[in-house]
Amino acid sequence: MLPSGWEVTAAVLLAIVSFPVALVLTRFFIKINAKRGIVGIDIHKLTKPNIPEMCGASIPITLILLSAVYVLIGGGNSLMMLAFSLVVGSAAVVGALDDRLNMRGIYKPLLTLLCGLPIVALGLLYPNQVYNPTLQVPIFGVFHLPVIYPLSIPVAIAVTSNTTNMLDPLNGTMAGGVSIISAALLIGVVLTNPAPSSVFLYACLLFTALGFFYFNRYPSRAFAGNVGQLSVGAALGALAILSRNEIASIVAMFPNIQNSFFFLSKIKRFTEHRALTAKPTRLLDDGRLASSSDPKAPLTLVRTLLVGRPAKESEIVSTIFALYLISGALALITMILVG
Amino acid sequence: MKRLNQRAIALQLIVFLTQWGLMITGFGILALIVAPLRVQLDPSLGRYFDAGVKAMIALVLSIFWLFIWDRQVRLYFYRKKESAAEPV
Numbered sequence: 453m454l455p456s457g458w459e460v461t462a463a464v465l466l467a468i469v470s471f472p473v474a475l476v477l478t479r480f481f482i483k484i485n486a487k488r489g490i491v492g493i494d495i496h497k498l499t500k501p502n503i504p505e506m507c508g509a510s511i512p513i514t515l516i517l518l519s520a521v522y523v524l525i526g527g528g529n530s531l532m533m534l535a536f537s538l539v540v541g542s543a544a545v546v547g548a549l550d551d552r553l554n555m556r557g558i559y560k561p562l563l564t565l566l567c568g569l570p571i572v573a574l575g576l577l578y579p580n581q582v583y584n585p586t587l588q589v590p591i592f593g594v595f596h597l598p599v600i601y602p603l604s605i606p607v608a609i610a611v612t613s614n615t616t617n618m619l620d621p622l623n624g625t626m627a628g629g630v631s632i633i634s635a636a637l638l639i640g641v642v643l644t645n646p647a648p649s650s651v652f653l654y655a656c657l658l659f660t661a662l663g664f665f666y667f668n669r670y671p672s673r674a675f676a677g678n679v680g681q682l683s684v685g686a687a688l689g690a691l692a693i694l695s696r697n698e699i700a701s702i703v704a705m706f707p708n709i710q711n712s713f714f715f716l717s718k719i720k721r722f723t724e725h726r727a728l729t730a731k732p733t734r735l736l737d738d739g740r741l742a743s744s745s746d747p748k749a750p751l752t753l754v755r756t757l758l759v760g761r762p763a764k765e766s767e768i769v770s771t772i773f774a775l776y777l778i779s780g781a782l783a784l785i786t787m788i789l790v791g
Numbered sequence: 792m793k794r795l796n797q798r799a800i801a802l803q804l805i806v807f808l809t810q811w812g813l814m815i816t817g818f819g820i821l822a823l824i825v826a827p828l829r830v831q832l833d834p835s836l837g838r839y840f841d842a843g844v845k846a847m848i849a850l851v852l853s854i855f856w857l858f859i860w861d862r863q864v865r866l867y868f869y870r871k872k873e874s875a876a877e878p879v
Contacts, residue, residue, distance in 0.1 A: 587818075587822075589815075589818040589819065589821070589822045590815050590818070591815060591819060592815075592818065592819035592822040592823055593822055593823075594822065595821065595822045595826035596826070597842075598842075599838065599839060599842035600842050600845070600846050600849075699814070699815075699818060702814070703811055703814070706807050706810065706811075710806070710860065710864065713857055713860065713861070714861070714864065717861065751864070751869065756799070756864065756868050756869075757796055757799045759799075759868045759869065761796060761798075761799075763796060766794070767794050767795070767796065768796075770794050770795055771795050771796045771799060771800060774795055774800050775800065775803050775807075778800075778803070778804055778807055779807055782807060782808070782811050786811075786815070789815075
C-alpha cells in the first residue's frame, strides 16, 4: 500500500493524462462533426462562421475512460468511480439526445433528474460508501439528513447540469469557468481532505476541461453542445456529493446560479435560448456586444455585464472568468472553514 | 486589467460576498436551530413529517436568499426597472 501522499501524487499524475486525451478526442470530433454537417453558427461574430457542434462529447468520454483506468490500476474507490461515470454518462446521453432532437425546454431538466439516480441507487445498496447524508456546514458543524439528502441528489444533479448548460453563451465560458471551479475545489480538497479518489476526479475534470478549452476558447474552433455542457455540470454535481463538498460547490457556482436564476425569474418557464423571441444581447456593427433594450429579454449574466457598456466578446469572457475566480476563492475559504 | 469590466466585477464581488455570508448564516440557522427540532405528530410517519417540515423551512430560507440576490443585482445594475439597456 502506497502512502497517502504518493497516492495523491499518482492520482494527479494520471489525471494529467486527461489533458492530451481530451485534446485528441476534441480534434477528432471537430473533424468528424464538420464532415457530417453537425455545425452551429457563432452568432456573436460579424462573419457568422459555422463551428463544429457536439465536440464536448470528448469530455464525458475522457472522464469515464480515465476513471476506468484509475480503477483498473487499483488506485480508486470503485463505487465512487462507478457512480461518477454513470452520472456523467447518462447526462451525456441526455445532452446528445437534445443536440440531435432539439427537445422542448422542459424535457432537459426532467431527464437530468434521472441522471442522479445511480448515486441514490448505489447509496441504498452500499450505505455510507457512496455518499454521506451528514452535511458539513462551515463554522457551525454538521447536521444529519437521512431522509432529505438522498431525495435531493437527483435535484442537485439536475440543477448543476442545467445551470452549467445555461452559462455557455460565449466562446470558452463553460470550459474556462469549469476549469477555474475545479481548480479551486481541487486545491481545497488537497488542503483539507486529500482523499485520492476525490483529488483524481477533480484533477481529471480540470485537465479535461482545459483540453477542451484549448479548442473552445475565443475564437472558438469547437462548440461543446448540450452533450458537453450537461455532462460537465453533472460531473460537478456528482463530485460535490461524492467528495462531500456540497456547500463549497454551490459557492463556486455562484456565476451560474445568478445567470440561471435571473433567466428563469424573467422568463418564468424552462425554455431553450433558441426559442426566445427577445434575445438578451445584440451584436453591434463594430462587432461589440450590447445589452438588449427589449424589456422582455432575460436578465442573463452576460447582459448584466453589458449594461450601459458594450464590449468585445473576449472582454466579457475575461470578466466572467474574473467572477469565477472570485467565487472559486470563496469556495476555497468555505472548504477551509469546514475543515 | 484594462480588458475587464472592473465596475461590474466590483459590484459582483459585493453581491457574491453578501450572498456567501447569508448562505453560511442560513446553513448555521439550519444546523443550530432547525436540525435539533423534533416535529412529530404520527409516530409511524413522524420521521418523514419531521424531514418535510425542515425541508420547507430550508426552502423558505432559500427563497429569501434568492430574493436578496435579486434585489441586489437589480439595484446595482438595473436601477431603471425592467429596462436593462439603461446604465446605472
